Structure formats: C-alpha cells, structure tokens
Amino acid sequence: MATIYEVSKLAGVSLATVSRVTSKNTKVSDKTRQKVLDAMKELDYRPNSIAQSLASNRTNSVGILVSELHGPFFGLMMAGIEEELRVAGKHVIITTGHSDEEKEKDGIDFLISRNCDALILHVEAVTDEYIIELCKGKTPIFLMNRYVDGLNENCISLDNELGGYLATKAIIEKGHSDIAYIAGPQFKDDAQDRLAGHKRALAEHNMPFNNDLFYIGDFREAGGIDGIKYFINNKSNFTALVCANDEMAAGAMIHARENGITIPNELSIIGFDNIILARYIYPKLTTIVNPIDEMGHMAAKLVLKHVYQQKDLLIQHAFQPVLITRDSVFDLK
Amino acid sequence: MATIYEVSKLAGVSLATVSRVTSKNTKVSDKTRQKVLDAMKELDYRPNSIAQSLASNRTNSVGILVSELHGPFFGLMMAGIEEELRVAGKHVIITTGHSDEEKEKDGIDFLISRNCDALILHVEAVTDEYIIELCKGKTPIFLMNRYVDGLNENCISLDNELGGYLATKAIIEKGHSDIAYIAGPQFKDDAQDRLAGHKRALAEHNMPFNNDLFYIGDFREAGGIDGIKYFINNKSNFTALVCANDEMAAGAMIHARENGITIPNELSIIGFDNIILARYIYPKLTTIVNPIDEMGHMAAKLVLKHVYQQKDLLIQHAFQPVLITRDSVFDLK
C-alpha cells in the first residue's frame, strides 16, 4: 500500500502538502492540489486511518452499546444511528450489554479502550451514578432511551409516561373498566414510567389500581404468557389487558387464543413500541408508536454536533409516543 | 492517560519489557513482571489500541457487511458473529450494503480502509468476479450465505436447494398437487437455489412446473401480497403456496385472510427461514429452519482460525436446513 511519503515524492511536494490535500484543507493552490491528486490516483493511495487516528487523536468511530443485536427494537435503533453517521464518514463499533450490569460496564470499557470519539449507550442495568461518573471522563457519552438528571444535553429519550398514559386512556375510552396490566422489569426506567402513565390514566378516570390485575413480566414473549396465565389462574375478571411492550402483548395474545379466548371480542389487548410484529400478529395489534429509528438518527446527530463540530444541527431531546389503532381493542360502547 | 513510557519509568524497566508484559509474552521474569503489573495498576494504565494497531499492523477488529441492520435475519447473524468474536477480544465494525451493488462496494471499501483484520460479508448484489478479485487483496475475506467456486474455504453457506426441496416435498406429502410458488429476486443466489429445490421436488413426484402458479417477489411482505394477488386475479386454482421466505409468506397470509380465504383449510402456506415472526403469526407458520445464528458463530470461528491463529477450531462450511411443522399446512389426506 502506498504511503503519503511516496505520494509526496511522486508529486514533487512535501508530506505536509499531501496531508493538507487529504484533509481537505483549503490552503493549497489548485495546481499543486491537482498534482497531488494525480499522484494519489496513480499510486491508488488510501490514507491509513490508523495512523491518522494516532496522529490526530481521532478515530472517526463511535461506539454503540445495545442490549441485544437482534430483536426489532435495537435493529431499528442501530439502523438509524449507522445511516446518519455513515454519510458523515464515521463508523460504528457495536457491542452488547445484555441488560446486565457487569456486561454493560465491560462493553463500555471495551469501547473506550478502542478510542471511540464518542459513545452512544442504551444501558439498562448500570446506575445513574455510574453514568454520571463516566461522563466526567474524556470520551463524550450520549444516552438513548434514558434520562439522567443533570445530563439532559446528552440524552435522547421517549416520554414513556405519556405512552403508558395514552395506552390505558385508549382502553378506558372504549368503555373498559376491568383492566389488567403486565409491566416490564421495574429496574428499567422505561418500564417504571410506562406503569406510572398507566396509573395516571386510571386515576384521571377515577378508577382504582387493582393489584390482582397487575403482573410484572420480562418484556419478552414469556412475560406475556406468564402474566395472562397468572390472571386466568386467579380467576380475575377483566376485559382488557395493557402490556408494557409488544412482545409481551404477542405472548399474551397467543396464550389467550390457545385457551379459547377470542380477541378482541372477549379480551382487548394493547401493546407498546409498535415493532414490526405488531402488524403481523392476528388480530393486528393496537399499540403505542415508539419512534426508535428517528431517535437513533437524532442520537447520531447529537454526536455529529457535539463531537464532530456540525454546529448547525437541530437536536430534539425528547420524543413523544403516539397511539396507533388497529384491531386488538374491542369497543364496548 | 498514562503511557507505556510512564509505566516503564515507574517500574524501573524499559519500554520493551512493559510491552512484553502487556502482550503476554512469556520471556519476562516473574519479578519484573510483577513490578510492571504494579506500576500499571498504580497508573491505571490501558494500552492505546490505536498505537498498538499502527505498530503491529493489526486492529483486532473485523468488518461485517450486512444488507440491513434491522430485520430478524441479520440481527441473529450479527449476534452470532459478535458473541463469538467478543470473547476472543476482537470487535466488529458493522456497515450495510442494502443489496445494492454500489453500496456494497462502498461498504467494503470503507471497511478495508479501516484496516480491519478480516471481513465477513453478506453480499447479494456484487458479482462473483468482483469477490474473487477482492480476495486477492491483503485483507482476508469470508462470505456468509454465498458459495463462490474456488473460494470454498472462505464460505459459510446454507444448502438452499435442499431447503427448497424439503418445503415443497412437505407440501406434496400432505396430498397437495396444485402448488403455487412465490420466489425471491432471481439475482440472489439463495432465491435461485430455493427455486431449484422446489422444481426438483416437483419433478421427483412427476408434477409439472406450472408457470401460471409462479411469481417472483422481493423477499419482503409486499412480495407476498403481490404474489397472491396475482394468483387470485388469474383465477388460478391452488391449494398450497410455497414462499421462498417467511416475510413473503406472512404478507401472503395476511392478504389471503383479508380476502376471506381461511388458512390452512382453504390454503396451505409454507415459508423459509424460521424468523421469529413465524411463531407469532396466525396460524403459526410451517417453515424451513435457517440456522443463521449458528452460521454467524461459524463465520466468526473461521476468522479466528485463519486470521487469529486459533488453529484448533473445527469449521463446518455447509449447513443443512430442516423442516419445522406448525399449523399453516393442511393435510389433504
């Protein structure tokens, strides 16, 4: 592979001038620039990004930590981030945390040790204190889907409380009053917030929160199945089920059908996230849209603005979920 | 951040010795090793991976090119690769090709310019000749889900022909004889192979290939919908539909139901890939298992073996698909 040195020799200029051309520095005359460009082409020269990084203390890479590489949610998030970053010539280094505190810390260490210019984290297990400490380091940190007090500028988050509120409100407005709820793991902020929204909607309509109709799931299919089993075994009476995410809703729906419950006629179900699946399951799932791909784009813009000096980008830190009505909620009125 | 130089000073040894300790080179006495380790700990020293890369000509990173970051298929593939690589201390740089020739080439250039130690590619649009040329370069190339003559050692592939055969055979054995087929884009090898398998099963049972019951889709939901629309408009008679992948099967199923066709009683459907969705749609989809996560693991092992000298790894280049029976195929017998 040709080096900058060979290019400079062939073009009859100095190393510095070649470097100026590659870094699009304007302080080069058109004539010499052309000479350099020609030489580069002839030698098929490509700058060595490693050497660039070492000398400039910049890697043009941003580290991403997601909980899982698969799954509809993280796929869209990564796609949003990568798309935005790539057109700016930056690339992503991706690693996983599996919602486990040690693994998340591990992943972060790993990314930092790779000298990423910035980190975009979707962490769930690590404490706020840890994050705050982390932000004092030299690597800029940005957070997806998490709001940490004092770090507003570094967060892209969804109003999960509002989403939880909208879901339950939609159910109530269809005339339901016996409403079960399957929550997400309560160590996760979003799960907590969605539940809080649910309670607010209940309170606003003077409906009590019934502990017999409350179950804490795992945000996965199994959680939905376990939840509805629990309610059925308890012989609880309910006409509607609010799930803190779509995967649990799908699990609950499948299990309900297998137990002879017709949906939505006998049981209405609403989810949260609007993952692809929501459109495919039968009946099509009414749910709350989580604009995770947009949020991914925005996180990338945040990095571009604060780390790569693209000052003119407009940043939206808070995103609002919205209801999407499909076929899984029955109108009791 | 402390440098190797400061460590050497504090430990009272030379740069070289410190380097030997970090690189786990055995030629260091226990006593000096301990001194160095202590110094490192005291200074909280972390090797600068960029400098290591420049000096050693190794980045410990492998580039991955997938068609899309989202979608059930690539998620599992990436997860498999990352998991395997990460325990070996290597990391992944991921980029996308969107099944477009220019974008795929772009992505590859990009990864090579980042000095990845190796590339794992899931390319669909680029020609075999291009790949062969690419392999002559200095960056080792490995291929997922593609078989290129002469590059056997670098490929991890699925026997798509067999899968296609198994799907149609399963349908035939349930007594169906009017069988429609929605293929994938024929510029894609896997789509071609699956179709070939379909034809073989037909021929083996002395059933003709009927062009009126053949449609070429796009491997996405829309392709399935368009395909079944086409068959319905043609007033074709068929009791079974074989789709070259699950997404098209899901699209077809939804559209069929919306047109009053009950599944599987009036129409049997079988897919290919066994993406998560297959278990969730109603009725649950009978399909062909594509072990893409295992294949991801294996691709990573291939890299570990050939690039990172983990000589003792066993490599399986060819994977066999298998039928999984669920509820979408009706037994006519």
Place this chain on the structure above:
DNA sequence: TTGTAGGCGTTATCAT
C-alpha cells in the same frame, strides 16, 4: 502557499 521536523504510543529487531 509550502516545507521542516517533532511527535502520537506502540511493537519489533537487534544487541547485550
């Protein structure tokens, strides 16, 4: 506008 020269933090090759 262009060139000179000193880093950037390691690894690797020789000696010792």
Place this chain on the structure above:
DNA sequence: ATGATAACGCCTACAA
C-alpha cells in the same frame, strides 16, 4: 531476560 532504537504512517505547529 532485558534494553536501545528504529519503524509504523500520518498530523501539525512553526518556519520560510
């Protein structure tokens, strides 16, 4: 087993 010292390929003051 350990130490000097030259790469590695580029960037960036500073000088000219």
